[in-house]
Amino acid sequence: MSAYSFSTEKVSEHAHFSDALLEKARVAIAKYPEGKQKSAVLEILHDVQNEFGWVSVTAMDRVAELLSIQPIEVYEVASFYTMFNLEPTGKYVLEVCRTGPCQLRGAEELITYLEHKTGAHHGHPSPDGRFTVKPVECLAACGMAPCLQVRLKQLDGDYKYYENLDEPTVDRLIAEEWI
Amino acid sequence: MATQTKILTQHIDVPGIDTLAVYRQHGGYAAVEKALKTMSPDAVVEEVKKSGLRGRGGAGFPTGMKWSFIDRKSGNPRYLVCNADESEPGTFKDRYLMTRSPHSLIEGMIVSSFALEAHLSYIYIRGEMLATMRILEKAIVEAYAAGLLGKNILGSGYDLDLFVAPGGGAYICGEETALIESLEGKRGNPRNKPPFPAVKGLWQNPTVVNNVETIAATPWIINNGGEAYAAIGVGRSTGTKLISACGHINKPGVYEIELGVPVEEFIYSDQYCGGIWKGKKLKAVVAGGSSVPILPAQLITKTAAGENRLMTYESLAEGGFASGTMLGSGGFIVMDEDTCIVRNTHSFARFYHHESCGQCSPCREGTGWMEKVLHRIETGQGRMHDIDLLVDVAKKIEGNTICPLGDAAAWPVASAIRHFRDEFIWHIEHPQEATQPGAVYRGEAAIA
Numbered sequence: 001m002s003a004y005s006f007s008t009e010k011v012s013e014h015a016h017f018s019d020a021l022l023e024k025a026r027v028a029i030a031k032y033p034e035g036k037q038k039s040a041v042l043e044i045l046h047d048v049q050n051e052f053g054w055v056s057v058t059a060m061d062r063v064a065e066l067l068s069i070q071p072i073e074v075y076e077v078a079s080f081y082t083m084f085n086l087e088p089t090g091k092y093v094l095e096v097c098r099t100g101p102c103q104l105r106g107a108e109e110l111i112t113y114l115e116h117k118t119g120a121h122h123g124h125p126s127p128d129g130r131f132t133v134k135p136v137e138c139l140a141a142c143g144m145a146p147c148l149q150v151r152l153k154q155l156d157g158d159y160k161y162y163e164n165l166d167e168p169t170v171d172r173l174i175a176e177e178w179i
Numbered sequence: 180m181a182t183q184t185k186i187l188t189q190h191i192d193v194p195g196i197d198t199l200a201v202y203r204q205h206g207g208y209a210a211v212e213k214a215l216k217t218m219s220p221d222a223v224v225e226e227v228k229k230s231g232l233r234g235r236g237g238a239g240f241p242t243g244m245k246w247s248f249i250d251r252k253s254g255n256p257r258y259l260v261c262n263a264d265e266s267e268p269g270t271f272k273d274r275y276l277m278t279r280s281p282h283s284l285i286e287g288m289i290v291s292s293f294a295l296e297a298h299l300s301y302i303y304i305r306g307e308m309l310a311t312m313r314i315l316e317k318a319i320v321e322a323y324a325a326g327l328l329g330k331n332i333l334g335s336g337y338d339l340d341l342f343v344a345p346g347g348g349a350y351i352c353g354e355e356t357a358l359i360e361s362l363e364g365k366r367g368n369p370r371n372k373p374p375f376p377a378v379k380g381l382w383q384n385p386t387v388v389n390n391v392e393t394i395a396a397t398p399w400i401i402n403n404g405g406e407a408y409a410a411i412g413v414g415r416s417t418g419t420k421l422i423s424a425c426g427h428i429n430k431p432g433v434y435e436i437e438l439g440v441p442v443e444e445f446i447y448s449d450q451y452c453g454g455i456w457k458g459k460k461l462k463a464v465v466a467g468g469s470s471v472p473i474l475p476a477q478l479i480t481k482t483a484a485g486e487n488r489l490m491t492y493e494s495l496a497e498g499g500f501a502s503g504t505m506l507g508s509g510g511f512i513v514m515d516e517d518t519c520i521v522r523n524t525h526s527f528a529r530f531y532h533h534e535s536c537g538q539c540s541p542c543r544e545g546t547g548w549m550e551k552v553l554h555r556i557e558t559g560q561g562r563m564h565d566i567d568l569l570v571d572v573a574k575k576i577e578g579n580t581i582c583p584l585g586d587a588a589a590w591p592v593a594s595a596i597r598h599f600r601d602e603f604i605w606h607i608e609h610p611q612e613a614t615q616p617g618a619v620y621r622g623e624a625a626i627a
Contacts, residue, residue, distance in 0.1 A: 031342040033299070036382060038364035042347045046306065073364075080366040080536075081347025083306045095307075099268045100469055100526045101425045101512050137350065137530050138268040138469075139307055142510070143423055143431035149307065158310050 006079060007056065007087040014052055014059040017066075021051050025066055037067050041077050045084055050157030054085040082136065090125035090132035092178045094118070095149050098135040101142035110146045111135055113167055117174060131178070150178065184411050186399045186419045187392065188435040191279050197314060199321040202282040208327060210398035214290045215335035218401070223294035227397060229405025231417035236262055236353070236390030237468060237508040239492050248377035249295055250385040257297045258386045261288060261394055262358055263304040266350040267468035268530060269510025272421035273391035275433045277304075278311045281318035285341065287394035289327065290401055292339050295387055299340050302391075303362050306347040315343050350534035354582045355388035357536065368538045369582035392421055413439035416491035420509055422451075427515035429453035442466075442488045442495075443480040445511070452513065459515040463598075466495055467507020469527050470587035472594030473520075474504050500594065519619050520602050524595040525553035531588035542585040545576040549592050556603060559610030566603050570596055 017025070024047045028040035041063065048059045060074040067074075078084045085093065094114055098107050111133065120126035120133045141147040144163030151159050162173065195201035202208070214223050228243030249257055261284065265273040277284055284302065292300045304312050319341055322328045330338050344362055346352050352361045356370035359381050380386025396418060400408045409417045416438035422445070425431045430453035436445065445451045446461065455461050461476040481488055483502035488494050492506045514523065532546035549572055552565050573589035580586075596603060602620040606613040613620075 031301075031344065033382075036363070039344070039362060041364040042306065042361070043345050045347065046309065046345060067364075069364075076366055077347070077364065081306065081349050083348035098526075099530050100465075100523055101269050101510075103523070103526045104426045104512070104514060104518065136307075136348070137533055138266055140265045140271040140274045140305065142269050142271050142425035142512070143433065144271075145425060145431075155310075158313060159307065160310065 009056070011052075011056040011058045014056045015062055017048075017062060018051065021047055022066075025063075029067070038069050038073065041067060041069075041074060042081065045074075045078055045081075049084060050151065053091075054088050056086075085132075085134075088125065089134075090118075090120055091130050092150050092152075093132045093134055094120075094178075095134050095136045095139070097137070097139045097141070097145070097147050099138040101138070102145040102147060105145040107146040110148075110165055110167075110170070114148075114170060117170065183435070183437050183440075184419060185435050186408075186411075187276060187283065187395055187421060188280075188433075191276075196280050197282070197318065199282060199318070199325055202280070206402075207282055208286055210401040211286055211289050211327060212333060214293055214401050215332055215337050220294050220296050223290065223397075223401065226400055226405040227294065230396075230400045230408035231405075231412075231415060232393065232396055232400065232408065233415075233417075233492065234390055235392035235396070235420065235509070237267065237470070237505075239506065242389065242393055245377070245389070246291075246294060246387060248375065249387055250378045251296070253385065255384045256299065257295050258381045258384060259288065259292045259295050259297045259300040260358065260362065260381060260386055260388045261300070261302040261391055262353060262355065262388050263302050263308070263391050264346055264353040264358060265308075265391070265508075266305060266353050266534075267470065267508045267510055268527070269425055269465060269468050269512040270423055270508040271425070272423045272433050272509060274308055274311055275423070276391060276395060276421065277308075278314055281315045282322070283395045283398070284315070284391055285318055285322050285327075287397045288341055289322075289332070289339060290397045291387075291389065291394050292341075293337055294397075297387075298338050300342075301362060301381075302341070302343045303352070303358055304343055304345055306345045309345060312343050312345055319343070349536075350530075351536045351582070351584055354584065357582065358388060359386065366536070368536050369584075371581055411437050413489060413491050414493060416493060416506075420490070420506070422490065422509040422511050424452045424511040424513065426511075426513035427456050427459065427518070428513045429456050436490055438489075438491050440490045441480075442490055445490055446480070446513065452511075455513065455515050457515070459517065461513065462516045462518050463514045463520065465504075465510075465512040465514075465591070467505045468510035469512070469530065470583075470590060471505040471507045472500055472503075472590050473524075473598065474502075474594075475598045478502050478598070479504075500590070501597075504594075516621075517617070517619050520595055520599040521553065521557050521606050521613075524592055525550070525557050527591045528553050528588070531584065531591075535584060535588070539580040539585065541576045541579040542588065545572050545585070546588045548572045549588070553592070556606050557614075559606075559614040561603075561607040561610070563604070563607055565607065566596060566600065569593075 028043040064071040118131035120131040352367040357367040464479040532550040573593040577589040
């Protein structure tokens with residue numbers, strides 16, 4: 001497996017969590033019994049990634065503080081789960097499924113095409129900072145293959161699935177939707 | 180063709196079925212009324228036992244029996260956790276059900292939590308399905324507002340809180356003890372068993388983990404009785420099953436079938452997959468998600484003994500691993516005559532290497548070996564002894580790991596070589612030809 005990059009650089013603007021982010025963290029923590037607040041770490045990391053675009057060490061230290069746990073307990077979780085981007089990404093992270101069922105219907109060709117069209121190669125952001133192409137494993141949309149998902153600010157940071165993709169559709173999305 | 184009973188998807192196409200009002204207009208939450216007001220928790224467990232319902236996540240373990248293992252003596256809090264970490268390649272039924280009809284799952288969670296006398300339950304959903312998580316959370320808010328969740332549900336005296344917790348991208352968290360670790364906010368490393376979750380699960384308290392589809396089937400069983408459910412299907416494969424069909428077929432999608440439909444009918448009938456796309460021939464099928472053994476065309480529609488194979492736990496397993504497979508999660512992956520089995524096996528091996536948690540060395544190292552050796556064969560660098568090396572590595576992983584991911588990684592590789600050895604040999608003997616784009620071995624034996 002290609003190595004995950006892990007930026008250890010301090011990012012001062014990630015030390016301050018907005019009120020909206022703190023409120024989301026509070027709601028996540030309230031789902032669990034007293035003393036079990038650590039359970040909220042994954043949900044809070046999603047919210048942090050939504051706010052800042054990626055998960056920095058500075059932000060993880062703040063999460064540890066919020067949950068009264070050690071920073072390493074956040075780092076080891078963030079580095080285990082593949083959705084968390086531990087270094088800066090392009091504005092749109094195209095998570096393209098590459099697993100067997102999608103591969104049967106052209107996923108590998110789609111990934112090559114996306115890298116070519118966006119200029120984002122090998123998991124690195126495109127030179128214009130607009131895209132990262134991130135091949136991922138099965139997205140549970142095998143019947144609508146090939147597929148990808150993108151986190152969209154327009155949807156308050158929720159993910160949107162794009163299914164039954166082909167080259168003309170990708171061209172249109174790059175020109176009109178992911179801007 | 181007989182009309183098929185629909186239990187999980189009967190109303191799934193009704194506009195607005197994701198809202199409480201429309202769901203209730205179609206009989207929704209009747210099972211909550213019935214169970215909480217007229218039945219004891221034990222009676223609910225008994226009804227589910229009678230139904231013969233089996234775990235729909237892949238293992239097929241009898242649900243009622245699993246429930247009966249939960250520790251009620253210690254007096255510790257009990258939890259129900261729904262496994263919505265649908266990640267098995269080829270499987271996309273739970274996402275479909277939750278996205279279209281979230282109340283089906285919530286109603287099942289209430290009935291099942293009541294049976295286990297749990298007062299706090301979680302739906303652990305894949306991080307990739309955050310959009311579906313929002314749909315579930317919206318439906319949960321509606322259910323609380325209608326008195327279907329919270330304190331004293333419908334005046335029955337029963338209390339239940341229900342929350343949705345997201346994962347972060349890890350196939351391993353579909354394994355129930357890894358899921359529990361993840362729900363505790365940790366890396367998803369599976370635990371040793373025993374103790375089983377029914378005794379020591381979430382926060383070391385008694386816990387039952389059930390798949391989405393399993394839980395969503397319980398309201399129908401309560402409304403209609405376990406015997407009515409058991410009357411559907413064949414033998415010990417009772418009730419209906421969601422099959423998610425994908426790959427080289429005309430109509431990929433999620434189909435609810437009565438267990439017992441002939442495999443041939445499932446593949447070729449217009450009611451289901453609608454046959455192989457582009458008029459091509461069938462080469463192979465992975466019938467129950469990527470982990471189960473692949474079967475060539477001639478063994479998927481008929482058993483080695485020449486009997487028609489049915490979509491049941493037992494019929495698909497007929498012949499053991501020598502000539503059979505498993506129903507698994509119902510992820511039905513179809514491959515046409517132009518599919519390269521080596522390439523496909525490499526893709527699955529890469530998946531398991533990527534998803535191994537790294538805890539047990541046979542799996543951590545073995546999955547990497549298998550990926551590398553398969554990559555070597557696929558790119559024309561293979562050596563003849565690589566085939567036996569793969570078989571050997573697979574054998575050394577199987578049965579030697581804490582959780583079933585090791586077996587799941589070993590089976591696709593071992594079965595591909597078992598049934599398509601000629602194709603691997605051809606790749607190694609003809610590296611130039613085999614590495615041309617679109618090159619496929621067309622030995623007679625592999626094509627029906």
